[in-house]
Amino acid sequence: MITILGKFEMAKRTPPLFMVVRKELESWIKEKNYRPGNKLPSEQELSEIFKVSRVTVREALRTMEEDGIVVRSQGKGTFLAERRIASILEANIGVTEMIETMGYKSGTLSKKIKRQKANLFLADKLKIEKDSKVIIMERIRTADDQPVAYTIDVIPWWIFSLKALSVKEFERYESIYTFLEERCGQIIKDSTARLSAVTCPDIAEKLNLQKDTALFVIEQVDTDQNEQPIVYSREYFVGRFFEFKVRRRRTPGFFMEKSKISGTGKGKEEDKKTNTS
Known part of the structure; x- marks a missing residue:
């Protein structure tokens, strides 16, 4: 007997459909020996290949674009990105x-x-x-x-x-x-x-x-x-x-302290002007 909690755990372990399609699409690209710069089939063609809706294909391609795997250009199509x-x-x-x-x-x-x-x-x-x-x-x-x-x-x-x-x-x-x-x-x-x-x-x-x-x-x-x-x-x-x-570390007041040490801060310049008679 599967409890409600058990169903919830199973749901957590099951990836969304678009992620399943993405994984299959990445394997398919390798099998077809696509090279960087090659154009991929249209969303409609991919939906027919993987037997899913265009919405699912579009979401899969969106995540691949975010990760730099493909590049999408409006009116031109989707292309395999250069490996950076x-x-x-x-x-x-x-x-x-x-x-x-x-x-x-x-x-x-x-x-x-x-x-x-x-x-x-x-x-x-x-x-x-x-x-x-x-x-x-x-x-x-x-x-x-x-x-x-x-x-x-x-x-x-x-x-x-x-x-x-x-x-x-x-x-x-x-x-x-x-x-x-x-x-x-x-x-x-x-x-x-x-x-x-x-x-x-x-x-x-x-x-x-x-x-x-x-x-x-x-x-x-x-x-x-x-x-x-x-x-x-x-x-x-x-x-x-x-x-x-580059790894960056938050250092509050870094430039202010550096300015004081080097004597290049505006305050010192203003003091010099004020003391000039």
């Missing part, structure tokens, strides 16, 4: 690691390496003398042969000189971090990075995008255990392929 490469900003991992961690095959579509003198900007970033030699590597990075990022990495020449390494040895490495650790004995301890969104027509074109496409940019300086900068980089990421996550 997720990265937690607190963890400093290279582009190669980002791509491979998500199960993609990392590659390089084009690579350009040059040796030149550091201008004032690079000299300041790498804490070296102006006109010191640096190695600059520019690459179009791919995930499963699809262009997903454009990276510019700058390394001071003194790192190569320490081990008498050639640029050709550097070329053979897919990961700069691996090269630094394995061949140069340089361990990156800390990094300071800035994330922003920009439009850069020249780089967008190199990534097969419209010129006005916005890109994520991470500008970063990596330092060794002696706080000496050893890499300056600018990495441009295609937004539909990447997502960046």
Whole structure:
């Protein structure tokens, strides 16, 4: 005999119909070998395939869209979304690691390496003398042969000189971090990075995008255990392929206290004006 409580417990364990359909639809997509960007059948066609109402199919697709599995466009249809490469900003991992961690095959579509003198900007970033030699590597990075990022990495020449390494040895490495650790004995301890969104027509074109496409940019300086900068980089990421996550902690009054300590608060400025005679 099933009690009312028992029926309630059974009801809790039984998933809603749209969730059952979603699970079946996800399996069906894999069986049919759909690729990112492929268009799915219409709601009506899916309702006939799974023998449920269009309302149920619509709800299943809605939850899949919320989870980033599909993309729906009014008047165009539903498409399988690109699988995004997720990265937690607190963890400093290279582009190669980002791509491979998500199960993609990392590659390089084009690579350009040059040796030149550091201008004032690079000299300041790498804490070296102006006109010191640096190695600059520019690459179009791919995930499963699809262009997903454009990276510019700058390394001071003194790192190569320490081990008498050639640029050709550097070329053979897919990961700069691996090269630094394995061949140069340089361990990156800390990094300071800035994330922003920009439009850069020249780089967008190199990534097969419209010129006005916005890109994520991470500008970063990596330092060794002696706080000496050893890499300056600018990495441009295609937004539909990447997502960046950051853990944030609520710190009430943080900027107010920082302002008091640094002496940059408005109050001090007003005091100075008041005391000027």
